[in-house]
Amino acid sequence: MDHFREISPDAERNIPSLLAPEVEFFNQSLLVAKVNDDPEVLAAALAKCHPMRVRPYYLFRAGQ
Numbered sequence: 001m002d003h004f005r006e007i008s009p010d011a012e013r014n015i016p017s018l019l020a021p022e023v024e025f026f027n028q029s030l031l032v033a034k035v036n037d038d039p040e041v042l043a044a045a046l047a048k049c050h051p052m053r054v055r056p057y058y059l060f061r062a063g064q
Helices: 009-018 039-052
Strands: 025-030 054-060
Touching: 009 039, 025 039, 039 054
Parallel strands: 025 054
Antiparallel strands: none
């Protein structure tokens, strides 16, 4: 999930129900200019992932 607006109420409700002791969810994000390249926007997305137990894993920044 690259932006906090991508995290729907359905995702917030259903992702935790998929978790089990042997299952982990990781988030891979792509930095997109003028979408989520602002630290506050990226922090908001990560903050919405945390209660769902979706852990930040990888942040990709494409070459310029």
